[in-house]
Amino acid sequence: MKPLFECQSITFLDIIKPSTLTIYDSLITSINGASGSGKSTLLSFLNGTKSPSSGLIYYKGQDILDIDIVKHRRNVVLVEQKPVLFPGTVYSNLIIGLQIQHKKIPPENLLKNYLDDFHLSFSLQESIYSLSGGEAQRVCIIRCLLLQPEVLLLDEPTSSLDENTADHVLHYLIQVHQRSSMNIIFSSHSEKLSSKADNIIQIAEKRMGSSL
């Protein structure tokens, strides 16, 4: 197995104590740990929106400090735990990532198909202010899937979804992973969720370790 990310002796303030771990290519990886154990921070390290206090992170063998960081973030997109939408409609929020990355906007019927796939019954012109937390979270996931990144990082992707919807979303993400070469890395504190992953990284008390 080829390593996708290698983190060497990374630390972050007093949240993450010296940790070394490897995330492998072409797998679904789950990062497990209790709340406040540094899962979200670790995901931010992987896409370069935060840096560890010390230690090195390699992406496909290259130190991410040596890569054009904006280009790296476009390859490794992060869906945050707390959904953040921009004022406007569902449509404007779905395409904002594509606009940022100057990518082609797909036709509306394709976007509508995504909404159906994620069990979202509103129209593309729906105002974002009428969305529930779970609906907003799914819109954020679709927004990042549309970017077709090499790696999709998801921070507690099912935290505001009911069990059935959570299962459905996870099943959908697994299908995306099987259909395309998209790597999926998600954080979770639910064992049920992480049981679907090929590789589990357990963040123990202030220390990380990887198990296959």
Next chain:
Amino acid sequence: MSDIAITRLIFAYVFVWMLYLFMRNRKIQQDKLLLLASFRMTIQLVLAGYVLGIILQVDNPIITISTIFLMEIFAILNIKKIAQQKLSLPILKSVTLSLTTGTLLVLFFFLLVVVNPPSLFDPRYWIPLAGMIIGNAMTGISIGLKTLLDNVESKKDQIQTSLHLGAEPKDAIGDILNKSFEAAILPTLNSMLGMGIIFLPGMMSGQIIAGSSPITAIRYQIGIMLGITGSVSLSIFIFSSTVWRSFFNEKKQFIS
């Protein structure tokens, strides 16, 4: 022009006194500030009158230019004070660069090309015009800075999400920069809209009272309004082109 006798000028304070009584009566908290502001205005203007008298009498280019630099420093300190929070060094640098460059370029252009005073560094022209240009640019940058800081604070999640989606830092903060530019330039544009109809501007009124013909007065007023618009927009343009860097580190990460 007829001079105002000191005894008559004292009567003008009757309005401050009225406002003070009204505030006391209605228990509005700012009564002490009103007295302080009136007192400071009086002392500051009396001092400014004497200092300006000396500067005009000495008529020395070095003193004229030094006075303008002092005005710039006071304007920067004032922007710092109005911000009501500790400004980081990069933000202060951006404020200093934008205010001084924006005002000095316009001031030199305005005086040398538009006004063309009889003697090159005549303080009678430089000091009052510098006051108006620097004062308006200072207000513009203060409003722009406040709008910017408020919006960065309230929209930090959106800035962070834009970065997660692969935005360049300047694009992630772009809408906020545009909003602060608009907020900064709007008072100048509004004052141009109402000028001459809703109110007569101070400089023009002053010249008319001093005996200039209204036609000469409006020429100066049109000139200075364009100069003010120029310096406010140039200052705020330099400000927004440089200040965004203050919110990101060299790894293009957002530092709130």
